Amino acid sequence: MAQPRPERLGPGREKIHEIIFEADTPTGKAFDIGLLIMIIASVITVFLESVESINAHYSLVFDVLEWIFTIFFTIEYVLRIYSVLRPIKYITSFYGVIDLLSILPTYISLLIPGTEVGAVLRILRLLRVFRIFKLNSFMRQGAVLQLALRRSQRKIAVFLYFIFLLVIVIGSLMYLIEHNGPASDQFDSIPRSIYWAIVTITTVGYGDISPATELGQFMAALVMVTGYAVIAVPTGIVSAEMTSTYHDIHNTQACPHCMKEGHDDDAKFCKSCGQDLHNRLVEQKEQEEA
Numbered sequence: 001m002a003q004p005r006p007e008r009l010g011p012g013r014e015k016i017h018e019i020i021f022e023a024d025t026p027t028g029k030a031f032d033i034g035l036l037i038m039i040i041a042s043v044i045t046v047f048l049e050s051v052e053s054i055n056a057h058y059s060l061v062f063d064v065l066e067w068i069f070t071i072f073f074t075i076e077y078v079l080r081i082y083s084v085l086r087p088i089k090y091i092t093s094f095y096g097v098i099d100l101l102s103i104l105p106t107y108i109s110l111l112i113p114g115t116e117v118g119a120v121l122r123i124l125r126l127l128r129v130f131r132i133f134k135l136n137s138f139m140r141q142g143a144v145l146q147l148a149l150r151r152s153q154r155k156i157a158v159f160l161y162f163i164f165l166l167v168i169v170i171g172s173l174m175y176l177i178e179h180n181g182p183a184s185d186q187f188d189s190i191p192r193s194i195y196w197a198i199v200t201i202t203t204v205g206y207g208d209i210s211p212a213t214e215l216g217q218f219m220a221a222l223v224m225v226t227g228y229a230v231i232a233v234p235t236g237i238v239s240a241e242m243t244s245t246y247h248d249i250h251n252t253q254a255c256p257h258c259m260k261e262g263h264d265d266d267a268k269f270c271k272s273c274g275q276d277l278h279n280r281l282v283e284q285k286e287q288e289e290a
Contacts, residue, residue: 101118166197167198171191177213183210183211
């Protein structure tokens with residue numbers, strides 16, 4: 001029985017994909033560098049627009065620039081969707097969501113004035129700088145951190161649940177201790193006492209609420225010491241996962257099917273979905289050998 005032919009992008013869409021999603025080619029790298037310049041310029045524009053003395057003189061200029069940037073990023077976003085075989089994979093990916101959020105504020109500002117300041121989210125798009133300039137050591141560390149966080153999320157969730165219960169107990173006890181004392185105006189309810197417990201156990205220490213009785217101060221000291229363990233535990237969880245998940249990312253080839261990056265240089269098929277990568281590095285090497 002004949003195997004179904006793998007899906008492929010048309011020549012035009014494949015070329016757009018190569019330019020927009022990959023930085024291994026001169027055109028792709030040039031596009032990405034230009035994109036970074038546009039992102040930085042748009043963020044600077046948002047910053048300057050928030051300064052009233054500057055905005056008073058250049059308000060119209062900022063408005064025109066903001067729409068130029070937004071239209072450019074909108075066209076880019078549409079082309080990214082057009083140049084992949086599974087658009088929903090890109091749309092729901094981390095970068096896909098960030099790309100969408102970077103253009104929405106300007107359009108929303110037509111209905112809700114002032115929301116255009118949300119365009120500062122474009123700064124997150126600069127995370128692509130590590131892939132664009134092939135800073136492999138940074139990409140490697142970023143991939144390790146991402147995977148470690150994903151694998152440790154259940155452990156951290158259990159830990160945070162325990163902390164959630166702990167601050168409720170501590171806040172309730174502190175309310176019981178301080179409610180009838182000199183600081184009764186501060187510990188006037190259990191929710192407010194829980195707020196104090198959260199601020200104290202996380203070692204933030206605003207100082208807006210503080211116990212006045214000796215027993216309350218003793219308990220506060222115990223909570224402060226416990227706070228150091230609160231910081232250390234999730235750090236240890238993530239560190240342990242980072243040690244066990246250390247791996248390399250070799251190139252910026254993005255699978256046109258599932259948008260997975262970080263394939264080996266000699267990979268012909270995606271390690272995530274198994275589809276043909278159309279790896280130009282491999283194709284070029286095969287042509288040279290032929």
